[in-house]
Amino acid sequence: MSDSALAGVKVIEYCDMVSGPYCAKLMADLGAEVIKIEKPGTGDEARRRGPFLNDIPHPERSGLFLYLNTSKLGITLNPGTPTGKKIFTGLVKDAHILIEDTTPGTMEQLGLGYEDLKKINPSLIMTSITPYGQTGPYRGYKAYHLNTYHMSGQAYFSYSIPASVKEGQAIKPPVRGGGYVGDYDAGLSAAVATMAALYQQGLSGIGQHIDVSKEDALISLDRVDIGTFANDPEAGSRRHGMLGGLVPCKDGYVVITAPQQHQWEALVKLMGNPEWALGEKTKDEFARSENAPELQPLIEEWMRQHTREEIYHQGQSFSCPIGPVNSAADVWDSPQYQERKFFVEIDHPEAGKLSYPSTSYKLSESPWQASRAAPLLGEHNEEIYCQRLGYTRDDLVRMKAAGVI
Amino acid sequence: MNKHPLDGIRIVDFTWAWAGPYATLMLALLGAEIIKVESARRPDHTRLRSLMSGPTAGSPNSSTVFNDMNLNKLSVTLDLTKPKAIEIIKRLVKTADVVTQNMRPGVMDRLGLGYEALREVKPDIIMLSSSALGATGPERTHVGYAPTFSSISGLAYASGYPDGPPSTLSGAIDTRVATTSAFIILAALNYHQRTGKGQHIDLSSAEAISCLAGDVLMDYTMNRRIVERMGNRDQSMAPHNCYPCRDEGRWVTIAVATEDEWHSLCQVMGNPGWARDSRFSDALSRWQNQVELDNFISEWTRQHTEYEVTEALQKAGVAATPTLSGEMVAKDPYIQQRDIFCEIEHPEFGKRLVVRPPWMFSATPTKTPQSAPLLGQHNQYVLGELLGMTQEEINQLTEEQVVY
Numbered sequence A: 001m002s003d004s005a006l007a008g009v010k011v012i013e014y015c016d017m018v019s020g021p022y023c024a025k026l027m028a029d030l031g032a033e034v035i036k037i038e039k040p041g042t043g044d045e046a047r048r049r050g051p052f053l054n055d056i057p058h059p060e061r062s063g064l065f066l067y068l069n070t071s072k073l074g075i076t077l078n079p080g081t082p083t084g085k086k087i088f089t090g091l092v093k094d095a096h097i098l099i100e101d102t103t104p105g106t107m108e109q110l111g112l113g114y115e116d117l118k119k120i121n122p123s124l125i126m127t128s129i130t131p132y133g134q135t136g137p138y139r140g141y142k143a144y145h146l147n148t149y150h151m152s153g154q155a156y157f158s159y160s161i162p163a164s165v166k167e168g169q170a171i172k173p174p175v176r177g178g179g180y181v182g183d184y185d186a187g188l189s190a191a192v193a194t195m196a197a198l199y200q201q202g203l204s205g206i207g208q209h210i211d212v213s214k215e216d217a218l219i220s221l222d223r224v225d226i227g228t229f230a231n232d233p234e235a236g237s238r239r240h241g242m243l244g245g246l247v248p249c250k251d252g253y254v255v256i257t258a259p260q261q262h263q264w265e266a267l268v269k270l271m272g273n274p275e276w277a278l279g280e281k282t283k284d285e286f287a288r289s290e291n292a293p294e295l296q297p298l299i300e301e302w303m304r305q306h307t308r309e310e311i312y313h314q315g316q317s318f319s320c321p322i323g324p325v326n327s328a329a330d331v332w333d334s335p336q337y338q339e340r341k342f343f344v345e346i347d348h349p350e351a352g353k354l355s356y357p358s359t360s361y362k363l364s365e366s367p368w369q370a371s372r373a374a375p376l377l378g379e380h381n382e383e384i385y386c387q388r389l390g391y392t393r394d395d396l397v398r399m400k401a402a403g404v405i
Numbered sequence B: 001m002n003k004h005p006l007d008g009i010r011i012v013d014f015t016w017a018w019a020g021p022y023a024t025l026m027l028a029l030l031g032a033e034i035i036k037v038e039s040a041r042r043p044d045h046t047r048l049r050s051l052m053s054g055p056t057a058g059s060p061n062s063s064t065v066f067n068d069m070n071l072n073k074l075s076v077t078l079d080l081t082k083p084k085a086i087e088i089i090k091r092l093v094k095t096a097d098v099v100t101q102n103m104r105p106g107v108m109d110r111l112g113l114g115y116e117a118l119r120e121v122k123p124d125i126i127m128l129s130s131s132a133l134g135a136t137g138p139e140r141t142h143v144g145y146a147p148t149f150s151s152i153s154g155l156a157y158a159s160g161y162p163d164g165p166p167s168t169l170s171g172a173i174d175t176r177v178a179t180t181s182a183f184i185i186l187a188a189l190n191y192h193q194r195t196g197k198g199q200h201i202d203l204s205s206a207e208a209i210s211c212l213a214g215d216v217l218m219d220y221t222m223n224r225r226i227v228e229r230m231g232n233r234d235q236s237m238a239p240h241n242c243y244p245c246r247d248e249g250r251w252v253t254i255a256v257a258t259e260d261e262w263h264s265l266c267q268v269m270g271n272p273g274w275a276r277d278s279r280f281s282d283a284l285s286r287w288q289n290q291v292e293l294d295n296f297i298s299e300w301t302r303q304h305t306e307y308e309v310t311e312a313l314q315k316a317g318v319a320a321t322p323t324l325s326g327e328m329v330a331k332d333p334y335i336q337q338r339d340i341f342c343e344i345e346h347p348e349f350g351k352r353l354v355v356r357p358p359w360m361f362s363a364t365p366t367k368t369p370q371s372a373p374l375l376g377q378h379n380q381y382v383l384g385e386l387l388g389m390t391q392e393e394i395n396q397l398t399e400e401q402v403v404y
Helices: A019-028 A063-068 A082-093 A114-120 A145-151 A181-204 A214-221 A223-231 A261-270 A285-290 A292-304 A308-317 A328-333 A335-339 A381-388 A393-401 B019-029 B064-069 B083-094 B115-121 B146-153 B172-195 B205-211 B214-223 B259-268 B283-288 B290-301 B306-315 B326-331 B333-337 B379-386 B391-399
Strands: A010-014 A033-038 A072-076 A097-100 A125-130 A208-213 A244-249 A252-257 A322-324 A343-348 A352-357 A361-363 B010-013 B033-038 B074-077 B098-101 B126-131 B199-204 B240-244 B251-255 B319-323 B341-346 B350-355 B359-361
Touching (some): A010 A019, A010 A082, A019 A033, A019 A181, A033 A082, A063 A352, A125 A181, A145 B251, A181 A214, A208 A214, A214 A223, A223 B064, A252 B146, A261 A285, A308 A322, A328 A335, A352 B214, A381 A393, B010 B019, B010 B083, B019 B098, B019 B126, B019 B172, B064 B350, B083 B115, B083 B379, B115 B126, B172 B199, B172 B205, B205 B214, B251 B290, B251 B306, B259 B283, B259 B306, B306 B319, B326 B333
Parallel strands (some): A010 A097, A033 A072, A097 A125, B010 B033, B010 B098, B033 B074, B126 B199
Antiparallel strands (some): A244 A252, A252 A322, A343 A352
């Protein structure tokens, strides 16, 4: 039988875009059976978001959707109809986990709130992922990735002072993280909580509702910086920190983090032991931090004369924590990523064979595996409705006509 | 007494810095007992410094960074260069469910604490080894911190302004790696619950961040396109930016995805004439002319505070929120009403506010945060109570600097 970590775990996903789908994907790729419920007709909003294969918009060819929904079964269902509601509760009755991302109050209005569902399935874990949680002043607020990211303070925290912020005064607004990183964060955080609840469910049969706020997830990630301001409102946004950081080089950028003595010595060795790096001004961490404004340009001058590859490999050979800023192409070409088979090929009926990012963890007993490509819209309607729930094909036709599926 | 989700789980934790400790912090707040192994020779270096704020003055017990990353944990000090310490650790691992470590690949093996050695004393142990680039491959010995991971991963390249440098983001890169670690440890614990089997997990920090840029990487694998930096703008949505507000250095973040949202935005702005201009008549033309569009919207936002704009637009169903700095987050009503902070009492620096766990469980709550351990604070508990050593034995080991 399957050696998947989560084999036998049944998950219902009722989510759009990134956070909820990523949460469920993490489980699906470890062997959980995830049934993804999409809106009849249109499906997950991510199907209408790029990148599209060959730049041709098509609901089955969105790279965002394809990546976030591997290993799942997909059905269409409108739980707002009486039959749809009945089917929804039937699916939940048999599940360990329900992940949903509707605006607070929506599930209750449908008669599918946690209090309703726990009557059907007392050990159900219901994970609700929303921008600002089930309680609090912003519970009803609408927010996209841009909004939640910028409300968390994260855009202001950076090792390298962005061009946009000078001496604590913004001239250009601070900038969000690339892609949908803050939305992935919420999905990942929700997956941690859900796995912990699953562990408890396995021990004691306890079910529960988990309130996951994207905002809380982001704030918790930057707990040290946020904590600094909570305790000291006068703390400046920027401190000297350490030497190095993000530095332009001959063909792009590298990032240097060498606070400890042996790391600093490795950096000096990399730069060929220049005289300026050997004196009193660099004798210890305190001196280097204090003299950073004077020393930083000298480091940058050296880096500008060398390439990312040279700096990375030579620096790392001296154990200096230094890295190149890689584009997507550089990631693809990385011998390290290739050797670890980070990209895996998955065949999809509409999008064909494509390479997908896989995972960062290699498990010795229960390995990660994308068991199938993302579902086509309603691909598993027949399997779920007819084979499992006992509806006939004629029923499917009628349910489709009635807007149920 | 409330049950916590992970009551009864014990983790022997060799991690340091941020990416390891935040993983075990989450597990601690979920109820697991975390025994952090350090020594005076090799304390967690966040006791001594931070990349953001530089070196810490004072004792290894006075770092607030260390505190915030190590709440609710226990500390035992054992010098891993001493054979006797290795034997003690093996006895401890025998009582544990999970071992976590983030040393450079190979170091734990050389210490005699590799997965194979630990599996001999505890066949079903779960061991997480987290490193910069993973335990296999030509770059397995490379080292790094948060900005190294975000740079190698491809995410930093895609973050920032088009005409500016990339952004390596913040220390949250480490905590993202940590969240990934916590997830996979929990998945392995669930597998163990079902099958009785332990296992080794090899985690690459850079890859963990690459996974969070899946769509950016997919554009390359599908179309051989490198996604370039686009500031606060979006591939298809417009308006989608941070707009200046009445007070200098204040911004409001507005994002519009649908025609309905666009019309609501126009209405809240008082249906200005420019909004009917053909340059802004549909989503595509708004996207194509977004520089002008942003200028017009800025004229309006400049007359208001970020909270006024937010309230008015949210009422109309448009996604708008203030752009907050760390200082402003700490003052926002959200923080107050969601009880984001709780107060702990630390023996060296007294009262301190820390960020609470990020989830609300209805049945098995997270633990109330408590201060991080002083270096070696729980030697007595671990050696005496858990391993059954006599006071004499502990004193002897202390004298030999095995306990150190």
